[in-house]
Amino acid sequence: GNSVTQMEGPVTLSEEAFLTINCTYTATGYPSLFWYVQYPGEGLQLLLKATKADDKGSNKGFEATYRKETTSFHLEKGSVQVSDSAVYFCALTSSGGSYIPTFGRGTSLIVHP
Amino acid sequence: GAGVSQSPSNKVTEKGKDVELRCDPISGHTALYWYRQSLGQGLEFLIYFQGNSAPDKSGLPSDRFSAERTGGSVSTLTIQRTQQEDSAVYLCASSPSGLAGETQYFGPGTRLLVL
Numbered sequence: 001g002n003s004v005t006q007m008e009g010p011v012t013l014s015e016e017a018f019l020t021i022n023c024t025y026t027a028t029g030y031p032s033l034f035w036y037v038q039y040p041g042e043g044l045q046l047l048l049k050a051t052k053a054d055d056k057g058s059n060k061g062f063e064a065t066y067r068k069e070t071t072s073f074h075l076e077k078g079s080v081q082v083s084d085s086a087v088y089f090c091a092l093t094s095s096g097g098s099y100i101p102t103f104g105r106g107t108s109l110i111v112h113p
Numbered sequence: 114g115a116g117v118s119q120s121p122s123n124k125v126t127e128k129g130k131d132v133e134l135r136c137d138p139i140s141g142h143t144a145l146y147w148y149r150q151s152l153g154q155g156l157e158f159l160i161y162f163q164g165n166s167a168p169d170k171s172g173l174p175s176d177r178f179s180a181e182r183t184g185g186s187v188s189t190l191t192i193q194r195t196q197q198e199d200s201a202v203y204l205c206a207s208s209p210s211g212l213a214g215e216t217q218y219f220g221p222g223t224r225l226l227v228l
Contacts, residue, residue, distance in 0.1 A: 032214035043117070043204055043219035044156075051214045089155065093213040100146070100169055101217060105155035 002027045006090050006104035013080055013111050021075040021107045023064075023090035031092040033057075033066050033073040038087045038106070047075075047088070085111045115139070117220035119205050125226045126195055134190040134223045136205030142218070144211030145188050147180060148204040150222070156204065162188060163211055195227045 007022040025031065032051040036044040048057030053068035062077045073090060090104040118137045126132050138145050147159040158172040162182045173179070177196075182188040192199055202224050206217040 029213075034216070036217075036219075041221075043221045044206075044217075045219065046216045049214075049216065093215070095213045099211055099213050100158055100161055103156040 002031070002092060002094055002102040004090050004092055004102050004104035006088075006107050009087075009106070009108035011107060011109050013109070015082055015111055015113050016079045017111075019075070019077040019080045019084075019109065021088055021090075021109070023073045023075065023104060025071050025073065025090075025092050025102075027071075027092055027094045027102075029095040031094040033064070034091040034093075034101075035062070035064055035073070035075050036089040036091060036103075038089065040086070044089060080109070080111045082111045082113055085109055117205060117207055117218050119203075119220035119223050121223060122221065123224045123226075125228065127228050128197060129194055131191065131193045132195055132225065134192075134203050134225070136188045136190070136207075136220060138186065138188070138205070138207030139218055140186075142207035142209055143185065144208045144215075145182060146206045146208075146217065147188070147190050148206065149174075150202045150204055152201075159190070159203075161211070192225075195225075197227050200225055200227045 003026045034049040035047040037047045038044045048059040050057040050066035056065045064075045087106045089106045120135045145162040148156040161169040164185045177193045180190045202222040204222045206219045208215040
């Protein structure tokens with residue numbers, strides 16, 4: 001079956017630091033990969049996605065590259081802000097079988113001024 | 114149009130009571146999903162609707178949980194005889210067709226507390 005593994009949190013950084021949140025996956029078929037973000041008290045919203053190998057998704061300064069050879073989709077940002085404090089979820093949907101998304105457990109990011 | 118909406122936003126109930134949670138998806142979206150998010154946990158899939166049909170109910174934790182969708186739009190998740198372990202945030206999401214690669218659009222959630 002499909003699975004997504006994210007690094008454990010919380011990740012605590014100072015403003016303007018570099019961010020990496022690791023995400024690896026196992027999937028049948030050809031997965032599409034997503035990062036969703038959940039701000040305090042809100043539902044999840046799409047941050048970025050990539051639908052085929054070597055694609056790079058980007059949004060709001062965040063980037064992630066779909067690496068088929070390492071089955072990874074790590075999230076990066078060069079300079080985080082306090083407003084980036086949130087929980088980040090890596091997810092996939094796979095064309096091989098059910099289209100039900102598989103989510104990672106989420107990684108909490110705390111950015112201090 | 115508007116995004117996904119859920120009601121109520123908060124619900125406090127007593128153990129043993131029944132509760133109904135409502136989800137209004139984005140207009141025209143045929144796929145609708147319910148998830149449960151417990152404190153500090155990830156998302157637990159509950160049920161998936163395609164139109165009014167539920168081809169995947171595999172995540173419903175027990176027969177106390179049921180859901181329906183009418184008119185290909187509004188969905189209701191019902192929890193009968195609530196237990197304290199049902200306390201969680203219940204999230205609803207919709208997507209245009211339910212195909213792989215589609216973005217899911219989430220509502221703000223219903224926070225359920227069972228006393």
